[in-house]
Amino acid sequence: MSSPGPARWQRLGHEVRLTTRIFDVHGVRYRHPGRGTEREFIVVRPPDWVNVVAVTPDARIVLVRQFRFGIDGFSLEIPGGMMDPGEDPVATARRELREETGYAGGTAHLLGSVHPNPEIQSNRSHFVLIEAAAPAHDLEWDPDEELAVETRPEAEVLRLAETGGITHALVLNALMLYRAFRRGGGAAAV
Helix, strand or coil: CCCCCCCCCEEEEEEEEEECCCCEEEEEEEECCCCCCEEEEEEEECCCEEEEEEECCCCEEEEEEEEECCCCEEEEECCEEECCCCCCHHHHHHHHHHHHHCEECCCEEEEEEECCCCCCECCCEEEEEECCCEECCCCCCCCCCCEEEEEEEHHHHHHHHHHCCCCCHHHHHHHHHHHHHHHHHCCCEC
16 A cells, blocks of 8 residues: 655745845744644755756866865865856856866857755756867956866776766766766757
8 A cells, every 4th residue: 555645745944044245044934734833944946056967079088186175175166156047057168168177169059957955945057068178268267266177087087986986966866867878868959
């Protein structure tokens, strides 16, 4: 016998608890439709993000290594960043790739999108493949950015993802979708 499934809670309202330059924190009140229980839940509302799998003509993936305050250490990642309101994920991907690495590329594919942490976050992270990436611009880092840019062979990057050399969860999502795309999983060129 199967369960009828979870109930959809009724949203009653929200109040902004904290505003930062990166995200807002909301207290959101919900009521359970069956039990009548009311609770306030914390929801973080950051903008959508994009991560870029940029591949050079000789099948190398563009990577960045940077200091990350959340882990108090360095992280090997693909380029990425926050989207501006109303901005297209592919346009954001091209901008972030250019700003962070100086690379530009040809055909772009939206590989997919995920909810980074739907328990407490409202945003989505979009993953974009940019092919034929090559150095083309000066770096345009944000004031707090300092990156080491490198390229590594595709097979090595995928091996790093599988063995703990890359630990950023969204980068792992992007590389998983990239691998599926390369195996014929498909995404539309844009």
